[in-house]
Amino acid sequence: MYKIVQSLRILPRWIILLIDLVILFFAVLFGYLLRFDFDLNRLIYENFWHGALLFMFSGALSIFITKSYAGIIRFTTIQDGLRIVYMATMATMITLIVNLIYLNFDISIIPRSVIIISFFNTVIFLFSYRLVVKYIFSYFTNSIHKRLNIVIFGAGQFGQITKQVVDQDTSSNSKVVAFLDDDPRKIGKAINGVKIYNPRKDLAQLVLKLDVHELIIASSEISLERTNEIVDRCLKLDVKVRSVPQPDKWVKGELSVGQIKEVKIEDLLGRDSVELDNVHVREQLKERRVLVTGAGGSIGSEIVRQVIRHDPATLILLDQGETPLYEIEREVRAYKGNMDIYVVIGDVRNKNRMETVFDRFRPQVVYHAAAYKHVPMMENNATEAVLCNVSGTKCLADLAVKYHAEKFVMISTDKAVNPTNIMGASKRIAEIYVQSLSTFLLKESNKRTAFITTRFGNVLGSNGSVIPLFKRQIAKGGPVTVTHPEMTRYFMTIPEACQLSLEAGAMGEGNEIFIIDMGKSIKIVDLARKMIQLSGKELGKDIEIVFTGLRNGEKLYEELLNNKENTIPTHHPKILIAKIREEDYQEVKFKVDELIRIARGGDELEMVKRMKLIVPEFISNQSKYEELDKKVIDL
Numbered sequence: 001m002y003k004i005v006q007s008l009r010i011l012p013r014w015i016i017l018l019i020d021l022v023i024l025f026f027a028v029l030f031g032y033l034l035r036f037d038f039d040l041n042r043l044i045y046e047n048f049w050h051g052a053l054l055f056m057f058s059g060a061l062s063i064f065i066t067k068s069y070a071g072i073i074r075f076t077t078i079q080d081g082l083r084i085v086y087m088a089t090m091a092t093m094i095t096l097i098v099n100l101i102y103l104n105f106d107i108s109i110i111p112r113s114v115i116i117i118s119f120f121n122t123v124i125f126l127f128s129y130r131l132v133v134k135y136i137f138s139y140f141t142n143s144i145h146k147r148l149n150i151v152i153f154g155a156g157q158f159g160q161i162t163k164q165v166v167d168q169d170t171s172s173n174s175k176v177v178a179f180l181d182d183d184p185r186k187i188g189k190a191i192n193g194v195k196i197y198n199p200r201k202d203l204a205q206l207v208l209k210l211d212v213h214e215l216i217i218a219s220s221e222i223s224l225e226r227t228n229e230i231v232d233r234c235l236k237l238d239v240k241v242r243s244v245p246q247p248d249k250w251v252k253g254e255l256s257v258g259q260i261k262e263v264k265i266e267d268l269l270g271r272d273s274v275e276l277d278n279v280h281v282r283e284q285l286k287e288r289r290v291l292v293t294g295a296g297g298s299i300g301s302e303i304v305r306q307v308i309r310h311d312p313a314t315l316i317l318l319d320q321g322e323t324p325l326y327e328i329e330r331e332v333r334a335y336k337g338n339m340d341i342y343v344v345i346g347d348v349r350n351k352n353r354m355e356t357v358f359d360r361f362r363p364q365v366v367y368h369a370a371a372y373k374h375v376p377m378m379e380n381n382a383t384e385a386v387l388c389n390v391s392g393t394k395c396l397a398d399l400a401v402k403y404h405a406e407k408f409v410m411i412s413t414d415k416a417v418n419p420t421n422i423m424g425a426s427k428r429i430a431e432i433y434v435q436s437l438s439t440f441l442l443k444e445s446n447k448r449t450a451f452i453t454t455r456f457g458n459v460l461g462s463n464g465s466v467i468p469l470f471k472r473q474i475a476k477g478g479p480v481t482v483t484h485p486e487m488t489r490y491f492m493t494i495p496e497a498c499q500l501s502l503e504a505g506a507m508g509e510g511n512e513i514f515i516i517d518m519g520k521s522i523k524i525v526d527l528a529r530k531m532i533q534l535s536g537k538e539l540g541k542d543i544e545i546v547f548t549g550l551r552n553g554e555k556l557y558e559e560l561l562n563n564k565e566n567t568i569p570t571h572h573p574k575i576l577i578a579k580i581r582e583e584d585y586q587e588v589k590f591k592v593d594e595l596i597r598i599a600r601g602g603d604e605l606e607m608v609k610r611m612k613l614i615v616p617e618f619i620s621n622q623s624k625y626e627e628l629d630k631k632v633i634d635l
Contacts, residue, residue: 017063023129024059024091027121028052031114051110055118058094062087080130088122148174149212151203153230154219155181155189155196162218162244163194165255177210182226199230207237216260217243228268235533265467265531284365284407284506285310291363292317293348293396294370296324299411302498303367304328308335316361318344319370348392358403366400367501368393369411371427378423379552379623386599386607389426390433394592397434400449401441409505410434412455412513414490420621421554425611431455431513432583432614433592438511440585450510454501455578457490470528474535478543480528485547487556488521500575507570513578515567521557550622588614 029052036042066087095115102109150166152159163176179191180199187198197206206212215234217227227243234241241263244255290307294300295317301324304317315332319325322345329343342361346353348370371389372378378385393410400408412431415424434451441448458466466489473480496516504514528545537543550556567576591614598607608625612618620626 017060019129020063020126021056021060023125024056024122025052027125028055028110028114028118030121031118034117035111035114047109051114054098054109055091055095055115058098059087059091059122061094062090065090080127084126084130085123088119088126091122092116092119148214149177149210150174150214150216151178151180151197151206151210151212152176153180153199153215153217154222155179155183155186155191156219158218158220158244160191161255162216162260163192165260166216174214177212178206180206180215203233204237207239212239214240214242217241217263220246224268227263231263231268231530231534235530240536241534263534265527265534268530280506281502282310285312285502287311287313288364289314289361290316290365290367291357291361292367292369293319294368294411295319296321296328297369298494299497299501300367300369301328301331302494303369303501304332306495306498306502307367308332308337308339311337312339312365314340314342314361314363316342316344316357316363318346318348318357320345320347348396349387351395354395354399358399358405362403363400363405365407365409365505366396366405367409367411367505368396369501371411373413373423375415375421375423375554376551378426379421382422382604382608383599383602385422385426386429386595386611389423390429390592391596391599393430394433394596397437397449397451400451401437405449407505407508408434408449408451409501409508410451410453411501412453414455414457416455419615419618421552421623422608422611422625425615425618428615428618429592429595429611432588435511435513435580436583436585436588439582442510448510450508452504452508452510453513454497454504455513455515456492456497456500458492466524466527467531470531474532474537474543479546480532480543481546481548482525482528483548483550483554484556485523485525487524487550487554489524490521492516503572503575507575513580514570515576515578552623554622 029048032042032048032051066083092115095110095118096112099109099112099115152162152166154162159179159181163179166174166176176194179186179194179196180203181187181196182199184198186196189196197203215230217230231241242260243263244260247255285307290312292300292304292307292315295304296319300319304315307315317325317329317332325343325345329341332341344357346357348354348368370392372381372385397408397410410430412427413424415421416428416431417424419425419428431453434453438448438451470480500514500516504512508514525545529539532539532543532545539545566579568579570577591610595607595610595614598610605625605628608620609628612628619629
């Protein structure tokens with residue numbers, strides 16, 4: 001029987017049209033019978049065949065005009081029902097008009113009462129026939145394919161809209177069997193016959209009782225912490241989790257099944273996003289000349305995207321990578337605005353090239369995101385880390401002062417705090433240089449460039465970060481490699497990190513290091529476990545986690561503040577300013593110049609010695625430079 005039903009899927013349109021005409025015949029026949037109390041003799045007296053042929057001809061013409069035969073019957077919806085109503089109305093009007101014309105000659109082809117009755121018969125018969133076919137397909141499909149039972153978290157407007165969308169999706173065998181909601185006023189009630197349950201008490205029982213396969217989060221007010229609780233419980237119960245996007249992300253203001261996506265690890269990490277004040281940012285950037293270094297990178301490109309929203313007069317995109325710079329240029333030029341856009345290929349270490357850029361464009365605001373950032377790689381290429389992160393920053397900072405830039409925002413990292421690697425130490429030295437320069441300018445002159453530093457943790461989805469790596473490893477079937485079972489990291493999103501940088505540029509007056517309250521740090525191994533579970537695979541069965549040991553320069557725990565530092569609050573409770581020790585600019589400049597000279601000479605060991613003198617808290621870990629720390633201890 002199922003094979004017979006399946007074969008009906010390929011019926012040509014002419015057969016559907018023929019079936020519709022047969023139904024039209026029975027609709028008008030039943031109309032005559034109802035009108036004349038099922039007296040068959042009256043059919044001959046009332047010229048039944050003439051009336052039936054006229055109504056069927058009008059119906060065939062209307063079917064072609066409205067294309068009511070074109071819909072896929074097994075997917076019949078309300079729209080198909082409305083199309084049938086339009087067709088039947090048109091057929092009725094044509095029949096009435098033709099009948100009126102013949103009445104002028106005292107000839108009645110079909111009684112008007114029969115026409116009206118036939119109209120209702122046509123609508124009922126055609127739509128009922130389609131619903132019966134749809135039910136048959138659904139019945140036999142359900143008997144072959146197991147039904148997917150879904151519960152929806154959120155019994156508000158979002159949840160109701162989600163249920164409607166799931167119910168209307170005829171391409172999958174899904175059914176909403178329950179609602180969950182934290183609001184005690186809703187628990188125990190029902191929406192369209194679907195009961196609302198308490199998620200904290202009833203979820204586990206519902207999964208077993210109703211054979212639940214999937215949970216959809218459809219709540220606009222759910223916190224990140226609560227989302228994590230729900231996801232964790234569902235993963236333990238082997239229930240798949242999806243979520244509904246916010247209404248501003250719906251396509252043309254309407255939700256579709258395709259927009260209900262699986263929950264990603266990025267949706268669960270960190271904490272609720274920090275909302276920043278864009279008014280001050282707009283005042284800072286509107287109609288200004290803005291330079292972004294490292295504009296092709298993950299952080300720099302997002303800074304660019306956010307800057308263009310505030311209508312700068314001129315935007316200069318600087319990067320030494322041709323391809324990523326080309327990509328962000330294409331994206332920016334598609335933005336409708338009146339700003340001038342300039343794309344510059346250049347290395348921040350090249351003083352002559354940077355001088356040309358500053359002399360030509362005279363940037364008023366500089367966002368310095370260009371840097372080498374990969375810890376193990378920089379540990380093995382130490383001189384390059386210093387030349388880019390220290391020399392490049394010094395070059396740009398000096399030019400910003402020379403060409404009277406108003407703000408210079410340096411993008412730093414939590415790895416600069418108590419650094420254990422070359423990359424973190426190089427960023428800390430860059431921080432020290434711009435801070436000492438800012439202090440020097442403040443004392444020497446009222447007209448100065450304000451130097452501001454933003455320091456944050458790991459950025460979700462940035463180039464080379466752990467999450468894309470884990471995703472690739474999971475897609476290949478594993479193993480997922482984690483360096484150490486106790487390693488923890490702070491996380492934030494790319495947009496949030498860049499918002500912080502823009503806000504700091506607007507808020508800062510100079511000589512500040514802005515940090516963000518990043519909540520609790522996360523164990524990397526827990527991150528790996530959750531990503532494996534979210535992918536639908538089972539740890540230990542489908543995929544293994546392998547511990548590879550700390551890499552060169554890595555440490556188990558990241559910090560946002562040095563032990564000798566403290567913080568002062570800002571107007572935003574989640575944003576703090578790190579109060580750091582002051583450094584003498586002339587002394588710092590001498591040390592940094594000497595460090596750069598040694599780096600250019602290629603003597604890595606001597607260079608690292610100088611780095612440790614500039615940053616006394618720099619203690620190498622899992623590195624060939626640990627020997628230098630041992631010598632200091634022995635002394």
